[in-house]
Amino acid sequence: MQLRLRKPGFRFWLVVILLGLGAWLAFLDPRDTIIPNMIPRNEAGEPDYYLEDAKLTRFNAQGQAYQRATTPRLAHTPEDDVTRLKTPDLELIDDDGRDWIASADEGRLGPDGNPIVLTGNAHLEAPQERWQLDTEELHYDNKTGHAWSETPALLRQPPQEMRGERFDAWIHDNRARLTDNVTGFHPPEPQKESAQ
Numbered sequence: 001m002q003l004r005l006r007k008p009g010f011r012f013w014l015v016v017i018l019l020g021l022g023a024w025l026a027f028l029d030p031r032d033t034i035i036p037n038m039i040p041r042n043e044a045g046e047p048d049y050y051l052e053d054a055k056l057t058r059f060n061a062q063g064q065a066y067q068r069a070t071t072p073r074l075a076h077t078p079e080d081d082v083t084r085l086k087t088p089d090l091e092l093i094d095d096d097g098r099d100w101i102a103s104a105d106e107g108r109l110g111p112d113g114n115p116i117v118l119t120g121n122a123h124l125e126a127p128q129e130r131w132q133l134d135t136e137e138l139h140y141d142n143k144t145g146h147a148w149s150e151t152p153a154l155l156r157q158p159p160q161e162m163r164g165e166r167f168d169a170w171i172h173d174n175r176a177r178l179t180d181n182v183t184g185f186h187p188p189e190p191q192k193e194s195a196q
Helices: 009-027
Strands: 049-059 065-077 082-086 089-093 099-103 108-109 116-126 132-140 146-150 151-157 159-164 166-170 175-179 183-185
Touching: 049 099, 065 108, 132 166, 151 166, 159 175
Parallel strands: none
Antiparallel strands: 049 065, 065 082, 065 089, 082 108, 089 099, 099 116, 108 116, 116 132, 132 146, 132 151, 146 166, 151 159, 159 183, 166 175
């Protein structure tokens, strides 16, 4: 006796198509499978928004960029109107269009974006003047262009370096000052051999 298999019917093919469609939709699921880290609640309350991989540019009344920030994460708390940035990289643009570069472990933009406070390995650099500053906490007032630190600071303009307890810079005037218990290393310039 010979057994004959019945041909699959309509219901069988309908189930196969539905299973295939379900597997395909599960593969194309548009939901983000990476759940962002929860932003911890702090003394300022819960953030009303946060951004990841953010790039911000601030413009003056004439429409010219005067500040740029890049950060992997920022969060704004409405209770104190403060924006907190993680490992920010800042570009501060002075009145003459020169770039000043700043970075730190953490950053905080006050209400309306002023002042900026950088904490933890704060770094300020004036590339055109070839000097750089390292300190633990750096403040910047974008209305006056004044950057300052009241924590010990190391100011370098290779091969020279100086340490002091306080640092001030006025970026629009291209002036910097290191004060209080200042020590420095200033190597002598190499002697040029006279041509005979």
